[in-house]
Amino acid sequence: MVKEGIVTSQAPTPVGAYSQAVKVGNRVYVAGQGPKNPETGETPATIKEQTRQVLHNIQQILEAAGAKMSDVVKVTAHLSDLKYFDEYNEVYWEFFSEPYPVRTTVGSQLMDILVEIDVIAEIID
Structure with missing residues (x-):
């Protein structure tokens, strides 16, 4: 299998020695992503935004790698304070449906x- 680095201008450019994502076979590993808007360089204020x-x-x-949100099988989310969990979770439901990723x-x-989130997706044809 070949390891392929995934790069898109539609997401923030990495600030260190890491890829936005790496694709191996049908699996896509997306690095931890922050809330920076790649077009404006701005970071929204609220946890929901x-x-x-x-x-x-x-x-x-994921789209640059040929995947979609429904292909996500694993999510790891970091919150600066767990008091934000309910508001974070409310927005999370906008992007995922059953069967939900672990x-x-x-x-x-x-x-x-x-908030910072990374995911693993398995492209299912």
Whole structure:
């Protein structure tokens, strides 16, 4: 199998030595994405807006890899404070449907953002 780096201008450019995503066979590993809007460079203010931007960024990266949100099988979400869980979860439901991906949501010390999410997708034909 070949390991392919996935790059799209429709999501924020990585700030370090990592890929937006890596595709191996039918599996896509998307790096942790923050809430930066790639067109404006702005970060929304609220947890709902940030969650929506993060999931939109992930959606764009998945599409560049030939996948879609319904192909996501695993989600790991980091919240700057678990008090945001209900609002984050409300937006999460806009992007996923049954059968929902497995998910881990943890409180993490994030710098200047409220949420970061990474996913694994398995492209199903």
